[in-house]
Amino acid sequence: MYSQVVDFIHQLFGKDDFVPLHAPVFIGNEKKYLNECIDTTYVSSVGKFVDRFEDEMAAYTGAKRAVVCVNGTNALHMAMLLVGVERDDEVLTQALTFIATCNAISYIGAHPVFIDVDKETLGLSPQAVENWLLKNAEVREGACYNKRTGRRVKACVPMHTFGHPVKIDKLVELCSEWHIELVEDAAESIGSFYKGKHTGTFGKVGAISFNGNKTITTGGGGMLLFQDEDLAKWAKHLTTQAKLPHRWAFVHDHIGYNYRMPNINAALGCAQLENVEQFIRNKRETAQIYAEFFQNVPDVAFFTEPVDCRSNYWLNVVILKDRAAQQEFLEYTNDHGIMTRPVWELMNHLEMFKYCETDGLKNTEWLADRIVNIPSSVRL
Ligand SMILES: *Cc1c(COP(=O)(O)O)cnc(C)c1O
Numbered sequence: 509m510y511s512q513v514v515d516f517i518h519q520l521f522g523k524d525d526f527v528p529l530h531a532p533v534f535i536g537n538e539k540k541y542l543n544e545c546i547d548t549t550y551v552s553s554v555g556k557f558v559d560r561f562e563d564e565m566a567a568y569t570g571a572k573r574a575v576v577c578v579n580g581t582n583a584l585h586m587a588m589l590l591v592g593v594e595r596d597d598e599v600l601t602q603a604l605t606f607i608a609t610c611n612a613i614s615y616i617g618a619h620p621v622f623i624d625v626d627k628e629t630l631g632l633s634p635q636a637v638e639n640w641l642l643k644n645a646e647v648r649e650g651a652c653y654n655k656r657t658g659r660r661v662k663a664c665v666p667m668h669t670f671g672h673p674v675k676i677d678k679l680v681e682l683c684s685e686w687h688i689e690l691v692e693d694a695a696e697s698i699g700s701f702y703k704g705k706h707t708g709t710f711g712k713v714g715a716i717s718f719n720g721n722k723t724i725t726t727g728g729g730g731m732l733l734f735q736d737e738d739l740a741k742w743a744k745h746l747t748t749q750a751k752l753p754h755r756w757a758f759v760h761d762h763i764g765y766n767y768r769m770p771n772i773n774a775a776l777g778c779a780q781l782e783n784v785e786q787f788i789r790n791k792r793e794t795a796q797i798y799a800e801f802f803q804n805v806p807d808v809a810f811f812t813e814p815v816d817c818r819s820n821y822w823l824n825v826v827i828l829k830d831r832a833a834q835q836e837f838l839e840y841t842n843d844h845g846i847m848t849r850p851v852w853e854l855m856n857h858l859e860m861f862k863y864c865e866t867d868g869l870k871n872t873e874w875l876a877d878r879i880v881n882i883p884s885s886v887r888l
Pocket residue numbers: 579580581582584605606608609667693695696717718719729730
């Protein structure tokens with residue numbers, strides 16, 4: 509039944525064997541910069557590519573400053589620490605996300621609260637957040653509390669799902685009104701803009717990932733984006749073991765973290781960043797081609813970017829008509845050399861998070877029964 513889809517995707521990616529979901533592409537200065545690291549011996553925690561990657565990412569995203577991390581997960585962990593999330597706080601987020609969002613919250617000993625997503629963005633719904641707050645929360649002495657649990661609601665972490673921006677300006681307003689810190693999980697959304705502004709630069713902190721399956725990669729890596737210079741400086745200090753600068757003495761003034769990206773990974777990042785706009789143009793073209801194709805496939809809807817956005821179309825999404833159709837589509841495509849995937853098992857279904865508070869998650873559950881990711885690599 510889905511044979512025309514399988515043929516089309518094989519053709520689109522010019523491969524008659526296996527088509528992966530998202531493969532990295534190295535067509536620029538990657539080898540040159542990596543060789544430079546090896547030739548100079550600067551492969552590890554110091555070197556010019558670290559500073560350069562931070563500066564160029566700040567310039568590209570419009571952030572005041574960017575700070576590298578070893579991966580996106582510890583960038584998120586650091587973001588939680590930086591905005592002051594503490595043990596037993598609650599953090600509002602979406603159940604439709606990759607596990608890293610919730611792990612970062614859990615590392616602190618804080619509790620995720622799962623709020624519904626919007627069908628038109630696949631990300632955290634400002635309306636659902638507002639409804640939850642009006643029903644469950646109150647502001648006392650400049651902090652927000654959950655009236656039922658008595659816990660402080662310290663932060664809100666929307667995730668720009670598959671690169672599609674959430675309605676972030678509404679969340680900015682709500683968080684400010686309710687005294688909640690806004691952290692953006694922009695792990696998937698490098699190169700995605702909401703009303704012309706890069707995702708990850710609306711909240712107090714934004715976290716990006718450069719894992720091997722993301723739009724650009726450093727092997728493993730992450731980046732924190734800041735508007736606040738002092739907070740960025742503090743992040744740099746904490747991610748480098750909180751060591752005081754000195755030519756030979758090792759003195760530390762805080763519990764620190766070894767979260768800094770090595771120079772060799774930053775070198776890869778600098779080379780990849782030089783091509784990011786080319787990659788995104790290519791990915792957006794693929795999305796356009798998919799959109800046209802799926803118009804003529806019954807009961808399969810291609811998901812297109814929300815209004816006022818430029819999405820990087822990290823992973824393309826089709827929406828099937830129900831769970832049975834989703835399973836059938838997954839089975840047929842994977843049987844025929846096309847890698848496809850359902851959305852991550854919802855966080856509220858996992859053993860560790862099944863006791864967490866939710867708001868019902870109507871759209872979340874609806875989408876989880878229907879979403880399938882289809883191949884999305886840059887086409888050469
Ligand atoms: C990729 C990703 C991360 C970070 O993952 P790392 O592999 O640690 O870089 C965080 N959140 C989401 C939603 C992601 O997709």
